[in-house]
Amino acid sequence: MIGDIVSGSETSKIILIEDSIDNSGRSLLLSYAVSLSQRVDEVHILLFDVRSQDTYEAVKSLGIQNIRVHDGSKDLLQWNKTPGLGLHTDVKTLILRGRASPGTKSVAIVIDSLSPLLTHTSPPYTCKTLHGLISSEDLESQVLQVVSLLHGDLHDDHSLSLVHHTCTTIQKMVPVTTPLTMYCCNTLHKKVSGKVIRITENFNLLEDFRVMDVSEVKQVTKSIPQDSNEMDPTANLPFNLSLSDKEKEARSQVILPYTYNKERQDSLLAKSVGEGKIFYQPDEADDFDEEDPDDDLDI
Amino acid sequence: MATTSFQKKARVKINQIAGTKPSLFNNQLLVSSGVPSLDNIIGGGLAVGTVCLVEEDTYGNYSRLLLKYFSAEAAMTGHSLVLTSGDQDPSQILKELPAPIIDDPGEINTANSAEQPENMKIAWRYQHLPGNQLGHSSSKFGHYYDLTKVMDPQLLTSIKPVLIGPEDLERGCNQCQELNPKYKYLLTRIQKEIEQGGHSTTQHTDKRNILRIAVHSLGSPQWDECGGLDLSHEDTDFSLPRFLLALRVLMRSAFAVCLITIPTHLFQIPGYVGRLRKMCDTVLLMESFAGSDKEKNPAFKEYHGLFHIVQLPRLNSLLSHMPDTLDFAFKLRRKKFTIEKLHLLSELSNT
Numbered sequence: 312m313i314g315d316i317v318s319g320s321e322t323s324k325i326i327l328i329e330d331s332i333d334n335s336g337r338s339l340l341l342s343y344a345v346s347l348s349q350r351v352d353e354v355h356i357l358l359f360d361v362r363s364q365d366t367y368e369a370v371k372s373l374g375i376q377n378i379r380v381h382d383g384s385k386d387l388l389q390w391n392k393t394p395g396l397g398l399h400t401d402v403k404t405l406i407l408r409g410r411a412s413p414g415t416k417s418v419a420i421v422i423d424s425l426s427p428l429l430t431h432t433s434p435p436y437t438c439k440t441l442h443g444l445i446s447s448e449d450l451e452s453q454v455l456q457v458v459s460l461l462h463g464d465l466h467d468d469h470s471l472s473l474v475h476h477t478c479t480t481i482q483k484m485v486p487v488t489t490p491l492t493m494y495c496c497n498t499l500h501k502k503v504s505g506k507v508i509r510i511t512e513n514f515n516l517l518e519d520f521r522v523m524d525v526s527e528v529k530q531v532t533k534s535i536p537q538d539s540n541e542m543d544p545t546a547n548l549p550f551n552l553s554l555s556d557k558e559k560e561a562r563s564q565v566i567l568p569y570t571y572n573k574e575r576q577d578s579l580l581a582k583s584v585g586e587g588k589i590f591y592q593p594d595e596a597d598d599f600d601e602e603d604p605d606d607d608l609d610i
Numbered sequence: 611m612a613t614t615s616f617q618k619k620a621r622v623k624i625n626q627i628a629g630t631k632p633s634l635f636n637n638q639l640l641v642s643s644g645v646p647s648l649d650n651i652i653g654g655g656l657a658v659g660t661v662c663l664v665e666e667d668t669y670g671n672y673s674r675l676l677l678k679y680f681s682a683e684a685a686m687t688g689h690s691l692v693l694t695s696g697d698q699d700p701s702q703i704l705k706e707l708p709a710p711i712i713d714d715p716g717e718i719n720t721a722n723s724a725e726q727p728e729n730m731k732i733a734w735r736y737q738h739l740p741g742n743q744l745g746h747s748s749s750k751f752g753h754y755y756d757l758t759k760v761m762d763p764q765l766l767t768s769i770k771p772v773l774i775g776p777e778d779l780e781r782g783c784n785q786c787q788e789l790n791p792k793y794k795y796l797l798t799r800i801q802k803e804i805e806q807g808g809h810s811t812t813q814h815t816d817k818r819n820i821l822r823i824a825v826h827s828l829g830s831p832q833w834d835e836c837g838g839l840d841l842s843h844e845d846t847d848f849s850l851p852r853f854l855l856a857l858r859v860l861m862r863s864a865f866a867v868c869l870i871t872i873p874t875h876l877f878q879i880p881g882y883v884g885r886l887r888k889m890c891d892t893v894l895l896m897e898s899f900a901g902s903d904k905e906k907n908p909a910f911k912e913y914h915g916l917f918h919i920v921q922l923p924r925l926n927s928l929l930s931h932m933p934d935t936l937d938f939a940f941k942l943r944r945k946k947f948t949i950e951k952l953h954l955l956s957e958l959s960n961t
Contacts, residue, residue, distance in 0.1 A: 433841055438831030442697070469839075469878050473831045476876055499901065505671040507901040 312498055312510050314525050316480060317346050323480040323500065324445050324456060327425075329463040329471075334484035336460055337362075339494065340423055341369055342520035343458045344378060347419040351455050354378045354419045355406050357396060359387060359427045360460075366423050373519070381405060387427055398431055402444060407451075416452050420444055422459035425474070426466070434470040438477040488528050489513055495528065627818050627865070629687025630658065631751045636927050641820055641867050642687075642752040644679030647949045649752055651938060652892060652922060653931030656867050658820060660891035660923055661858050665874040665883075667898035667915060670827065672940065673871040674703070675947055676896075677824050680869045682707040682761055684769060684822040686753045690807050691771040694796060695826035696833045700773040703826065704766060709759035756945050772803055776832060789856075790849035792833050796825070797856055804864045811863050821866035828853075829872045838882045846879055854889035891923035896940065909954055913939035917949050 315321040317339075326343065330336030348354045354377060358367060363384055370378055383396030396405060406418065429437045444457050463471065463483065475481055480500045487495045492513035500508045511528040554562065633640050633654050640655035643662070649655045656662050666673040681704065684691040693700040774796065782799075783791035800823060808815040829835045829850050840847035854870075861868055870890070874883045887893045898915035899905040910916075917938040922930040937952040 433836055433843075435831040435834050435836050439834070442832055469837055472876055472878070473837060476873065477831060501669055505669075507669055509901045 312500065312508065312525075313482070313496065313512050313514055314522050316482075316498070316500065317343055317522050319346065319350050319456075321500065322503065325441055325478040326456065326458040326480045326482070327474065327478040328458070328460050328482045328484070328496075330460065330484040331462065331464040334486060334494075336482070336484045336496075337366060337423070338516050338520065339482070339484070339496070340421060340458060340460045341366065342516055342522055344370065344421045345373065345375065345520045347421070347456060347458070348375045348378050351417040351419045352377060352452070353417075354421060356380045356421045356423065357402065358382045358384050358423050359398070360384055360424045363423045388431065398428055402440075417455050418452050419455050420457045422457070424460035424462060426460075426462040429461070429466055429470055429474065434473040437470075438473055441474075441477050485511065487513060489526075492524060492526070627820060629683075629689055629750065630820065631655070633657070635931055636925070638925055641689075641822075642683050643676075643869070644681075644683035644753075644755070645676065645947060645949065646752040646754065648676075648894075651919065651933050651949060652894075653933075655751070656869070656892065657923065657925055658865055658867055659861050659863075660925070661854065661861055661868045661870065661889075662892040662894070663854075663887065663890035664869065664871045665893065665895040665920070666827065666871050667896045667900075668875055668902075669898065669900060670871075670873065671900075672896050672898055672915060672942065672947075674826065675942070677826055677869065677871060678703060678707050679755065679947070680822065680824050681771070682710070682755055683753060684771070684824075685761060685765045686710055687750075687820075688769060689820040689822050690803075690809070691769055692774070692800065692803050692821065692823045693771055693826070694774040694779075694824070694828075696776050696779060696792070697827050697830055699775050700826070701775070704771065704773070705760065705763075707761040707766070708755035708757045709761045711754045711756050754946070757942075757947065758945055772799075774799055779833070788849075789852055790834055790847070793849055793853040797853065797860070800857070801860060804860065804866060809865045811865065818865055821864065823866060823868040825868070825870040827873060828870050829874075830876070838877045838879045846882065848885075851885045851889050854886060858889065858891070887921055890921070891925070893921035894918070895920050910939070911955070913941045913950075913952070915940050916952070 312321070316323055316326070328336040328339055328343075344354055344356060356366070356370065356378060358364075358380065361384055363382075367380055367382065370380060381396045383398070383400075386393045386395075387398050389397035389399065396402075402420070406420075425437065425441075428440065441457060441459070445454050461471075461474065480498065483497045483499075485495050485497050487493065492515050494516065495511065495513045497511045498509070500510075502508065511530070513524075513526050513528060514522055515524040517523055627639070630639050630641050631654070632638070635653060639658040640649075640653075641658055642649050642655050643652075664673050664676055681691055681693060683689075685707065693703060695703060779792045779795060783795040785791060786794045789797075803823075804810050804821060805813075807819070807821055809819065809821040835850065836843070836847070838846055838850065850872075857868060860866075872886065874886065874895075877883050877886075895918040896915055897918065899907075899910060899913070900915075904910055917940045919933065919936060919938070922932075924930045935951055938949055939952040940947065940949045
């Protein structure tokens with residue numbers, strides 16, 4: 312699953328990588344950036360974090376042409392009034408201004424990270440910014456994907472739940488389960504069709520940030536123990552409780568007292584109101600004597 | 611019995627509004643919600659002049675489906691429609707409405723009876739009664755839809771739906787003290803629609819029509835709503851309950867029905883959701899099994915989620931309608947979405 316999402320075979324508009332101090336997600340973010348650079352005309356990386364200098368160095372060392380880095384980490388809140396990226400700048404105008412070639416059709420945005428935005432502004436503002444980035448208005452080209460990093464241990468559950476509500480894929484970095492792989496992440500992917508997939512996978516990243524060796528972590532669930540040695544109570548009895556075929560046939564021939572009987576059915580369907588009709592059907596035990604018993608009386 | 615073939619001796623009203631019927635229990639005017647199985651559970655349909663709150667499931671898919679059925683029903687009965695969404699363009703929702711099944715219900719009846727396994731030997735008197743799925747609905751109230759097909763856009767344009775999308779909300783809202791500006795804008799728009807369409811009870815028109823208002827995902831972060839907290843994250847922001855109160859006041863004096871979906875799982879302030887519920891009339895909660903542990907539970911194998919009736923209104927009476935059970939579940943099949951009584955399978959051996 313993670314290989315599909317990174318390579319783009321699974322479409323997802325807003326991807327969120329949630330990491331923590333113990334499990335870093337920055338390398339996964341870079342692998343997204345690399346994969347996107349092959350699929351879109353321009354990739355814009357927005358840096359807000361203090362640590363994002365590492366990202367900057369890594370991207371520069373890769374030397375990919377169509378990745379453009381906007382560094383906003385130096386003056387986040389624009390107290391020094393530096394031009395360029397800050398928390399409150401309109402990202403789209405910035406991208407438009409920095410556009411090298413006018414003929415770009417598709418753009419992708421990678422954000423490292425979303426945590427300063429969530430800390431300094433309200434969660435609805437962050438959600439609206441994310442949602443606004445994906446729409447193509449104000450920008451002449453189509454935004455294919457927005458990938459952002461978020462440090463899960465910096466924020467409270469409420470803000471995180473609001474951001475999760477806005478994103479279509481949430482990848483949470485978790486501790487690795489096997490010693491063979493370097494990373495492990497728990498992915499929640501909301502497909503366009505409405506289906507929701509939740510999967511935990513181990514994977515490796517190569518030096519050029521390609522995803523390799525994806526293996527799923529199977530959850531060990533406690534299954535209800537199948538009672539395989541359930542005693543069959545009819546087994547060791549001195550008398551026979553089962554029926555042979557002939558006996559079953561004989562049983563089905565028995566006429567039960569309230570079963571379907573053609574005369575009764577006809578009377579019900581005829582629904583004759585006002586006439587009390589009595590249908591008498593004698594049983595074998597009944598002694599149906601045609602004679603009137605009162606004939607014996609000699610009065 | 612959930613479905614009843616009882617029909618009141620109809621004295622034809624002089625001004626009978628299309629797509630409505632009087633309730634069998636009280637004299638409330640009812641409107642179909644679009645899903646006939648839902649109508650049966652909540653007492654025949656949604657009462658005109660009320661607000662129905664649907665608490666969304668975690669990923670919002672099924673509540674959006676209910677909204678689509680509601681809007682499709684508007685197109686079928688010729689009611690006016692106002693559709694709002696903060697998350698996406700409402701015209702996108704309109705493009706995905708299910709197409710109606712135009713066959714008369716008689717055909718569906720015979721198809722189902724052909725599937726009945728064998729003649730009942732002892733319970734033969736019940737053989738002619740309808741099975742579980744078939745709801746008894748008279749022809750002009752409550753339609754069946756096919757989810758695999760999309761509704762003809764011609765049918766929609768004939769009712770001239772009013773769409774309020776996220777851009778309209780951004781542009782139209784002005785700063786407001788008591789209320790979140792976007793909610794205020796929505797209220798003024800709804801009030802305008804009621805007056806312009808002649809739906810208010812104070813206006814006298816020849817041909818009365820019902821206004822259906824469908825609000826998608828109210829209170830999501832796109833509406834500047836921080837889960838009930840105000841900007842300082844200290845106090846509670848009471849905009850949403852105030853909006854619902856004002857909306858209910860508008861509804862009570864108009865021939866209109868409102869269906870709102872709210873992602874209440876995002877509100878984590880204790881008691882806040884309770885306030886929202888008290889401000890609305892009918893409250894339904896959809897709990898989907900997608901991505902949760904309940905998906906693997908064998909008792910819920912056939913269903914896609916649980917359907918809870920949280921609240922039913924007491925309109926001009928002392929009692930609300932009480933369904934015979936409160937355990938309902940919904941299932942989304944390829945063509946149909948139904949809400950049924952939760953049946954536990956008899957195969958479960960260890961229960």
